[in-house]
Amino acid sequence: MEFLFNLISGISLGSIYAIIALGYTMVYGIAKMLNFAHGDVIMVGAYICFFATARYGLNPLLGVLLSMVVCTVLGIVIERLAYKPLRQAPALAVLITAIGMSYFLQNAAQLLWTSSPKVFPSVVKGSVKLFDGALSVSFVTIVTILVCVIIMVALVLFVNKTRIGKSMRAVSEDKGAAQLMGINVNSTISLTFAIGSALAAIAGVLLCSAYPTLVPTTGAMPGIKAFTAAVFGGIGSIPGALIGGILLGIIEIFAKAYISTQLSDAIVFAVLIVVLLVKPTGLLGKKVSEKV
């Protein structure tokens, strides 16, 4: 029973990582950049939802929608202001700008909302008892897993079946050629940031519903772990983000439960290293052969 409980909480935590990892992996696939500020967009999303529901008494669903809208706008603004001018710049310059953006968001949040921790009210309350009460699973856990599955299916359909999805795939394949085919590369990249940031808002709300302390640095560590998950599954691949995220979540919870709480992060990263050594492009990553 304990095993099953751990497995379910692992999948639930992994689902959150997977949703965040999607933002990393889509942006990486299209703009070829590591968006370090993504973790902090999660935090902004959680704060918006917190104030909407706990302070102004909005319906939780409306709160989530509001925070999605705010994060979408934020994602587009960040992309336009900080990343778009650097389209041609070396990758490291973009990385440092993203880090600067991350510092900016964290410190702006600290000024606006102070660093004192906020207790996040759970969006979904209650729990369900299974096996004659031997196993108690909270609704948040179930909702998290469901939301993750829905998002995943929707995204895969969107990217593979729609016209916009096709243009996204084209841009990620070859920017120049896509432009020649009449695809608006800039708006496609903006759209990717918008989708990634909206997902970040959902992830933020789910994360804080499961772990209810909210501070300006809330997004930093889950952001790094989700990024690890994206690499784990093969960065640039949407199903890879799902598999990477869920595996990472399960490994983390199991390491905490059966090995050592303090060493759980070290174990997660050790597994990542082993996987990358065996499969250097991640679980589902494409192998790119070098041209001479």
Place this chain on the structure above:
Amino acid sequence: MNLKTMNKTTRSNMITYLMVIVAFVIVQVMMAGGNISSSLKGQLVPICAYIVMAISLNLTVGVLGELSLGHAGFMSAGAFSGVVAAQCFSQNINNPVLVLILAMIVGGIVAAIVGVLVGVPVLRLSGDYLAIVTLAFGEIIKGIVNNLFVGLDSNGLHFCMIKNTLEMDTDGKLLINGPMGLLGIPRIATFTMGFVLIMVCLIVIFNLVNSKSGRAIMALRDNKIAAQSVGINVTNYKLMAFVISAAMAGMAGVLFATNFSTVVASKFDINTSILVLVFVVLGGLGNMRGSIIAATVLTVLPEMLREFSEYRMLVYAIVLIVMMLATNNPTLKNALGSFGAKVTGIFKKKPAKGDNANG
């Protein structure tokens, strides 16, 4: 030495050495005259440590061309082993300078060993995958050190992990107390030692870069396949640069830790790695002088911004973004460049007679 007859690289290196020496002398004179604020005085040794971190990371990122996000891990390995060594040595040796030098050597060696352990698997990967694995290693080192307990008594050193189960004699002293970090560090780091360490590292790096090995390393950075085809051993040279860089980071860690009485493992986390990476990128990849200036300015900047108090980190972030945009965006760069040309043009122009006719 005649500056004009030297080749360009040697001259540039000499200017860097001179810059460090002049800066050291100026600070010493100011300290003697009491013209230096106490907050800045406390920053001198950390600045030296960050400079060494920046130039050593520049060897990996700028010269070798591989992005490392776990440089603080080596700093941590060096700091913790070096301080334990310093505690052992200081029982028998009374001279603090000698103890610090020995501790730095131990810290450097331990960091180099960790560098080999990390480097052998990691350097098989490339690009972002290498970056994420160095990040992972940095976090693993932090996780391990965070759960390490080390004690010292008359029987020697005692180690254990996760829970404090050390069985020491009554004269035993706890050196590393898990998440509490290093305790009772002898504060032996001095600004002069920091200066000496910077100079040693600079000499090593400049000589390495100008040697046959250095050229092989740079050839790998510029075109791996071409370098391989002329018989350069990829793994050896990559590992060489990586391990030297790790050893220097370890020494910087010892210098940093011995400036404080307690240091926790979480000080050397991903944020510190990124901070150092920011120094390197802002200073210019492969440009040691740039790294030194960037490390100094960006360590002092938050202190200088203290009058903005709570806004200072926000200002720091904005400065960072604006600097990256200004130096990398072609439009902005050209605008700044033409502005700069105009400014220098005003000073250079000698108005000739008859030139005024046009207005």
